[in-house]
Amino acid sequence: MRCFWDEASRAHAPQAEFFNGALHPAADVVERVDSVLAAIDRTETPPTKSDAELLAAAGRAHSAEYLDLLRVAWDEWQAAGRSGDILPYAFPIHRKPRDLQRIDARLGAHAYDTCAPIMGGTWDALMAGTGTLLAALDSALAGEHSFALTRPPGHHAGPDYMGGYSYLNWAAIAALGSGKRTAILDLDYHHGNGTQDIVVGQESIRFASLHADPATDYPYFWGSAEESGGNVLNLPLPRGTACDAYDTALARACDWLAEDRPELLVVSFGADTFEGDPISHFAIRTGDYARLGARAAGLGVPTLIVLEGGYAVDALGHNVAAFLSSF
Numbered sequence: 400m401r402c403f404w405d406e407a408s409r410a411h412a413p414q415a416e417f418f419n420g421a422l423h424p425a426a427d428v429v430e431r432v433d434s435v436l437a438a439i440d441r442t443e444t445p446p447t448k449s450d451a452e453l454l455a456a457a458g459r460a461h462s463a464e465y466l467d468l469l470r471v472a473w474d475e476w477q478a479a480g481r482s483g484d485i486l487p488y489a490f491p492i493h494r495k496p497r498d499l500q501r502i503d504a505r506l507g508a509h510a511y512d513t514c515a516p517i518m519g520g521t522w523d524a525l526m527a528g529t530g531t532l533l534a535a536l537d538s539a540l541a542g543e544h545s546f547a548l549t550r551p552p553g554h555h556a557g558p559d560y561m562g563g564y565s566y567l568n569w570a571a572i573a574a575l576g577s578g579k580r581t582a583i584l585d586l587d588y589h590h591g592n593g594t595q596d597i598v599v600g601q602e603s604i605r606f607a608s609l610h611a612d613p614a615t616d617y618p619y620f621w622g623s624a625e626e627s628g629g630n631v632l633n634l635p636l637p638r639g640t641a642c643d644a645y646d647t648a649l650a651r652a653c654d655w656l657a658e659d660r661p662e663l664l665v666v667s668f669g670a671d672t673f674e675g676d677p678i679s680h681f682a683i684r685t686g687d688y689a690r691l692g693a694r695a696a697g698l699g700v701p702t703l704i705v706l707e708g709g710y711a712v713d714a715l716g717h718n719v720a721a722f723l724s725s726f
């Protein structure tokens with residue numbers, strides 16, 4: 400297993416997110432990365448890639464207009480006289496946005512919630528994350544299991560929208576850039592709505608997700624069992640789910656992914672299924688992650704693992720390391 404990480408990803412350091420009627424300290428803190436780095440052996444710095452190459456890779460999953468907004472948002476926000484982190488706050492919902500001038504309007508047209516802050520370092524961190532992802536993808540395509548220490552998470556970012564701490568969809572960028580028949584397995588506590596929206600209907604990709612039931616949990620509007628079909632399989636699980644029930648659902652997801660004889664497996668791994676996670680409600684224990692990793696590794700396919708959530712910072716590294724140990 401090779402692990403990739405770029406220190407430049409630290410530049411994205413959000414202060415706060417807005418929900419339940421109040422600003423809360425951001426859950427996706429930079430310290431998450433230190434927890435993982437302390438628990439895994441050795442990381443490689445990805446080779447430098449040109450902006451054009453990184454943008455082209457991101458452009459396989461995201462619209463040019465959306466990427467352009469991410470790139471200029473901070474400068475335009477500052478030009479509009481604001482100094483704090485950006486949080487989109489006005490959303491067009493059923494209207495079709497057009498000819499938008501104000502940065503506030505453009506942000507709202509490309510976001511679905513108030514949980515994706517943007518700051519001065521966000522764009523550079525996202526480009527560093529893309530480079531990290533591509534290095535790990537190359538390594539997996541060469542036949543070696545690989546881990547990309549991606550932060551912020553990506554699986555809530557859709558074709559032209561951000562949300563839920565996510566801006567660029569690491570799993571979708573990798574799958575669409577792989578040139579291989581690819582299985583995406585999303586094991587974060589929250590449904591991978593952005594990934595689903597990007598890859599739905601894609602001939603060479605299957606997407607399976609285990610997650611908390613959207614009837615009770617974020618992102619609420621995606622991820623029901625009925626929303627399965629074609630190349631999408633959604634397996635919502637009740638709050639309180641522990642390892643045995645989780646592994647049963649995981650086995651089902653793996654069997655379904657295997658039917659398509661994938662040449663590459665991309666795992667969106669979130670350790671927010673952990674019993675001690677501060678924002679989630681499953682009951683997976685640190686030792687369980689090795690068993691779950693073994694289940695996924697049982698697909699027997701070169702695997703790229705990207706990091707999504709996991710907010711119990713002290714345990715995060717151990718949980719990630721346990722999962723990776725099975726590859």
Ligand code: OKP
Pocket residue numbers: 418514552555563564587588589617669671678707708709
């Ligand atoms: C990102 B990933 C919950 C507020 C919702 C957004 C959660 C994003 C999770 N009380 N905040 O899937 O781990």
Ligand code: ZN
Pocket residue numbers: 587588589669671707708709
């Ligand atoms: Zn999550």
